[in-house]
Amino acid sequence: MKQFLLAPSILAADFARLGEDTAKALAAGGDVVHFDVMDNHYVPNLTMGPMVLKALRDYGITAPIDVHLMVKPVDALIPEFAKAGATFITFHPEASEHVDRTLQLIKEHGCKAGLVFNPATPLDYLDYVMDKLDIILLMSVNPGFGGQSFIPGTLDKLRQARRLIDESGYNIRLEVDGGVKIDNIGQIAAAGADMFVAGSAIFGHPDYKKVIDEMRGELEKVNGSFH
Numbered sequence: 414m415k416q417f418l419l420a421p422s423i424l425a426a427d428f429a430r431l432g433e434d435t436a437k438a439l440a441a442g443g444d445v446v447h448f449d450v451m452d453n454h455y456v457p458n459l460t461m462g463p464m465v466l467k468a469l470r471d472y473g474i475t476a477p478i479d480v481h482l483m484v485k486p487v488d489a490l491i492p493e494f495a496k497a498g499a500t501f502i503t504f505h506p507e508a509s510e511h512v513d514r515t516l517q518l519i520k521e522h523g524c525k526a527g528l529v530f531n532p533a534t535p536l537d538y539l540d541y542v543m544d545k546l547d548i549i550l551l552m553s554v555n556p557g558f559g560g561q562s563f564i565p566g567t568l569d570k571l572r573q574a575r576r577l578i579d580e581s582g583y584n585i586r587l588e589v590d591g592g593v594k595i596d597n598i599g600q601i602a603a604a605g606a607d608m609f610v611a612g613s614a615i616f617g618h619p620d621y622k623k624v625i626d627e628m629r630g631e632l633e634k635v636n637g638s639f640h
């Protein structure tokens with residue numbers, strides 16, 4: 414059985430009690446902390462930087478942290494986030510002048526690297542870099558805000574990305590981000606995703622464990638068999 418990963422997006426957490434709320438989502442069954450970095454330039458919102466990530470590590474968060482960079486330019490922030498304790502660093506290829514160099518930079522700093530695709534960004538950016546990827550993240554909303562609705566066309570794109578990953582033979586995670594809920598996670602997994610970001614679905618509910626357990630229940634029905 415393929416291992417699915419659930420990544421609570423702390424964009425929807427209580428920022429005034431971030432350490433505690435993050436720990437609560439992990440204790441409720443979250444596998445990975447999804448950490449959205451927005452710069453009010455590449456996207457129209459402003460969120461968290463490396464100091465916040467370090468504060469979470471200092472607070473005692475030991476789970477993998479998945480840094481989703483929605484920033485332009487990209488490179489200068491990579492050493493900072495690696496030093497602060499990032500596990501994965503993903504970026505939007507159109508925000509980097511030199512995609513291959515940025516991927517190498519992430520790896521040189523000891524992190525796992527990935528590319529993020531907006532709903533209207535074609536997967537062509539994958540063409541010459543599959544060997545350098547640990548993760549491919551498909552946005553199922555336009556980046557910048559939590560709480561938006563899942564764009565259904567993402568399902569076809571996930572199937573396409575899944576095919577490319579399987580054909581490549583590389584061990585690459587396929588992550589989906591935006592509008593993931595209990596009632597669509599099964600369909601998203603069946604289309605090929607194996608890592609699921611969920612912000613408002615988890616933090617917007619009074620019982621995080623109940624949501625995560627129900628999401629896992631939906632994933633179990635898919636049983637790791639894609640397509």
Ligand SMILES: O=C(CO)[C@@H](O)[C@H](O)COP(=O)(O)O
Nearest residue numbers: 422556557559560592612613
């Ligand atoms: O990167 C982003 C938004 O740009 C996401 O990670 C959101 O944080 C997802 O939130 P929900 O759609 O699950 O509420």
Ligand SMILES: [Fe+2]
Nearest residue numbers: 449481590610
């Ligand atoms: Fe994100």
